[in-house]
Amino acid sequence: xxxxxxxxxxxxxxxxxxxxxxxxxxxxxxxxxxxxxxxxxxxxxxxxxxxxxxxxxxxxxxxxxxxxxxxxxxxxxxxxxxxxxxxxxxxxxxxxxxxxxxxxxxxxxxxxxxxxxxxxxxxxxxxxxxxxxxxxxxxxxxxxxxxxxxxxxxxxxxxxxxxxxxxxxxxxxxxxxxxxxxxxxxxxxxxxxxxxxxxxxxxxxxxxxxxxxxxxxxxxxxxxxxxxxxxxxxxxxxxxxxxxxxxxxxxxxxxxxxxxxxxxxxxxxxxxxxxxxxxxxxxxxxxxxxxxxxxxxxxxxxxxxxxxxxxxxxxxxxxxxxxxxxxxxxxxxxxxxxxxxxxxxxxxxxxxxx
Amino acid sequence: xxxxxxxxxxxxxxxxxxxxxxxxxxxxxxxxxxxxxxxxxxxxxxxxxxxxxxxxxxxxxxxxxxxxxxxxxxxxxxxxxxxxxxxxxxxxxxxxxxxxxxxxxxxxxxxxxxxxxxxxxxxxxxxxxxxxxxxxxxxxxxxxxxxxxxxxxxxxxxxxxxxxxxxxxxxxxxxxxxxxxxxxxxxxxxxxxxxxxxxxxxxxxxxxxxxxxxxxxxxxxxxxxxxxxxxxxxxxxxxxxxxxxxxxxxxxxxxxxxxxxxxxxxxxxxxxxxxxxxxxxxxxxxxxxxxxxxxxxxxxxxxxxxxxxxxxxxxxxxxxxxxxxxxxxxxxxxxxxxxxxxxxxxxxxxxxxx
DNA sequence: TTGAAAGCGCTAACAA
DNA sequence: TTGTTAGCGCTTTCAA
Numbered sequence: 001x002x003x004x005x006x007x008x009x010x011x012x013x014x015x016x017x018x019x020x021x022x023x024x025x026x027x028x029x030x031x032x033x034x035x036x037x038x039x040x041x042x043x044x045x046x047x048x049x050x051x052x053x054x055x056x057x058x059x060x061x062x063x064x065x066x067x068x069x070x071x072x073x074x075x076x077x078x079x080x081x082x083x084x085x086x087x088x089x090x091x092x093x094x095x096x097x098x099x100x101x102x103x104x105x106x107x108x109x110x111x112x113x114x115x116x117x118x119x120x121x122x123x124x125x126x127x128x129x130x131x132x133x134x135x136x137x138x139x140x141x142x143x144x145x146x147x148x149x150x151x152x153x154x155x156x157x158x159x160x161x162x163x164x165x166x167x168x169x170x171x172x173x174x175x176x177x178x179x180x181x182x183x184x185x186x187x188x189x190x191x192x193x194x195x196x197x198x199x200x201x202x203x204x205x206x207x208x209x210x211x212x213x214x215x216x217x218x219x220x221x222x223x224x225x226x227x228x229x230x231x232x233x234x235x236x237x238x239x240x241x242x243x244x245x246x247x248x249x250x251x252x253x254x255x256x257x258x259x260x261x262x263x264x265x266x267x268x269x270x271x272x273x274x275x276x277x278x279x280x281x282x283x284x285x286x287x288x289x290x291x292x293x294x295x296x297x298x299x300x301x302x303x304x305x306x307x308x309x310x311x312x313x314x315x316x317x318x319x320x321x322x323x324x325x326x327x328x329x330x331x332x333x334x335x336x337x338x339x340x341x342x343x344x345x346x347x348x349x350x351x352x353x354x
Numbered sequence: 355x356x357x358x359x360x361x362x363x364x365x366x367x368x369x370x371x372x373x374x375x376x377x378x379x380x381x382x383x384x385x386x387x388x389x390x391x392x393x394x395x396x397x398x399x400x401x402x403x404x405x406x407x408x409x410x411x412x413x414x415x416x417x418x419x420x421x422x423x424x425x426x427x428x429x430x431x432x433x434x435x436x437x438x439x440x441x442x443x444x445x446x447x448x449x450x451x452x453x454x455x456x457x458x459x460x461x462x463x464x465x466x467x468x469x470x471x472x473x474x475x476x477x478x479x480x481x482x483x484x485x486x487x488x489x490x491x492x493x494x495x496x497x498x499x500x501x502x503x504x505x506x507x508x509x510x511x512x513x514x515x516x517x518x519x520x521x522x523x524x525x526x527x528x529x530x531x532x533x534x535x536x537x538x539x540x541x542x543x544x545x546x547x548x549x550x551x552x553x554x555x556x557x558x559x560x561x562x563x564x565x566x567x568x569x570x571x572x573x574x575x576x577x578x579x580x581x582x583x584x585x586x587x588x589x590x591x592x593x594x595x596x597x598x599x600x601x602x603x604x605x606x607x608x609x610x611x612x613x614x615x616x617x618x619x620x621x622x623x624x625x626x627x628x629x630x631x632x633x634x635x636x637x638x639x640x641x642x643x644x645x646x647x648x649x650x651x652x653x654x655x656x657x658x659x660x661x662x663x664x665x666x667x668x669x670x671x672x673x674x675x676x677x678x679x680x681x682x683x684x685x686x687x688x689x690x691x692x693x694x695x696x697x698x699x700x701x702x703x704x705x706x707x708x
Numbered sequence: 709t710t711g712a713a714a715g716c717g718c719t720a721a722c723a724a
Numbered sequence: 725t726t727g728t729t730a731g732c733g734c735t736t737t738c739a740a
Contacts, residue, residue: 146408
């Protein structure tokens with residue numbers, strides 16, 4: 001029943017079987033036969049044989065010859081995070097719908113790794129690259145340019161290639177306003193500027209913009225913001241947990257109200273929480289820049305920002321489809337998600353009978 | 355400064371530059387030169403030139419010639435889930451450490467899609483395939499066999515290829531025991547068999563085993579379990595939410611204690627929660643088969659099962675490295691995670707300065 | 709409307 | 725210790 005032993009059929013096999021030349025077979029099987037003006041009958045003959053012999057193209061051979069591959073890359077900081085994994089999900093669907101094959105890789109925010117991984121992808125002749133949240137977008141850009149690879153930055157902008165990012169400033173403003181208002185309405189005592197903090201992020205474009213938005217609203221609502229209220233802990237949960245711990249040790253409590261720079265940093269808060277009794281944070285108000293379906297239901301109010309990764313990916317493709325796109329930055333509006341909100345995700349589009 | 359225009363150097367370019375033959379250059383540059391007994395000096399000469407001219411191998415050409423590719427596939431149901439995305443993270447690190455290139459794809463639990471995606475990967479001559487949580491592992495197996503592709507099932511077993519899965523029965527027993535004990539100690543009134551439910555999953559091996567474990571412990575602790583207590587809603591959050599809604603409508607509350615078959619189903623619970631006031635579930639106890647760092651901190655006790663995907667991936671490689679591995683199933687022990695526990699993940703291994 | 713032929717860049721016998 | 729040679733399977737002029 002199975003053709004286990006036999007090697008895969010090639011266009012030469014079909015050429016012999018059909019009595020046509022390899023080039024005709026090739027044209028029929030790669031879809032270019034209409035424009036090569038091959039007779040319908042010939043095409044059908046060959047397609048029939050291909051079916052019968054379970055022909056599938058050798059994509060490495062095709063790619064070698066045409067110096068393309070049908071592969072489209074997405075470079076992420078990490079897989080293990082709802083923001084990036086939902087981006088991967090969206091990306092994959094879009095690439096598939098274009099008849100190409102997605103390759104999603106992560107570089108753990110290491111600039112060397114980023115470049116090296118992209119060079120590997122280039123060795124496979126990938127056709128296009130989405131660079132999402134790269135620590136060093138311009139370094140990656142260099143590598144791409146050298147290889148003539150079309151690419152676009154997502155999430156973190158570069159200066160040399162087109163970029164699509166969230167409107168981090170506006171998102172941070174929405175988020176900051178929401179948490180301060182919530183804290184104001186919750187508390188018995190009015191909240192003051194030294195009770196509103198920001199944790200997480202580092203010296204990248206997104207963090208800077210978010211900090212700017214945070215400051216902007218905080219000053220407008222509560223007056224001058226003490227420098228100590230901004231704690232850029234990087235993106236690691238461990239460091240973030242330590243920052244909360246330090247704060248807690250010196251103040252005996254957490255800030256009444258704080259902005260967490262990403263869901264990765266929010267995981268740092270979880271690590272802190274795990275070490276302390278429930279009552280320790282009975283009345284905190286948290287804002288998190290990123291959306292996570294479970295993060296929205298923690299035992300205290302968590303406002304979240306959901307970034308529109310569908311729109312970012314779509315815009316990325318639009319840019320790559322255009323000829324000679326300028327190296328400008330496109331802003332995509334994110335959305336404020338109130339506490340206890342379960343949004344639907346990219347998977348909800350599926351036919352899901354059970 | 356940049357070589358923008360120039361095309362990439364090939365072994366022929368280096369052959370001319372070095373005065374050696376292409377095959378010598380090839381051997382030096384692909385690492386097989388020691389066993390081809392090429393002079394150290396020759397090797398160094400060529401390596402120097404390669405460096406200087408920024409040579410990188412064309413992996414499609416290499417793959418075409420050697421009918422391999424250096425690509426290793428991981429087929430997932432979805433990306434957008436902490437269990438699978440952390441598996442992807444682990445997989446990627448392991449593949450990289452072996453000098454190969456990971457390709458992680460998702461097939462949305464659609465058996466046709468699963469087969470078709472694998473055929474595409476085969477067209478790229480991938481070297482090995484990890485099939486994780488496939489709806490139809492044996493269908494995928496057929497495709498692999500036909501192409502002579504080494505493969506292993508992860509998470510959901512097949513009958514024809516080696517498989518590595520969680521001990522779902524034992525995991526379910528731990529989880530069921532934990533939530534019943536918790537409910538017993540919380541409640542004023544002793545809990546009875548008709549107050550302990552299971553939601554989610556469908557007719558796959560993992561679900562069956564989990565249901566078996568659930569029943570086993572439930573019967574041992576509380577006596578005979580009414581059939582209505584098992585609600586296999588499939589894996590979609592939407593369907594799961596509907597099941598909770600239906601239950602709630604007819605009982606005016608949620609079960610005091612329930613087992614949720616996966617974190618995807620737990621998302622269904624979030625959707626339900628979002629529609630109802632906090633008080634509705636002041637005293638429920640939940641068990642979720644899967645670990646999610648935020649799921650562990652919801653406003654009611656959530657016991658979770660963390661599956662050891664690192665061990666599963668490692669075992670998968672061990673199997674693929676062995677010759678003619680038998681089609682047996684390897685069980686990996688999962689771990690019970692009490693409420694409010696933040697575990698470290700695959701990323702914590704990184705050097706994370708900021 | 710189709711075929712012949714030249715390679716894409718690399719590897720691996722086999723010779724030397 | 726190194727070179728020669730024949731492809732891997734496909735695309736793509738150019739000619740018929």
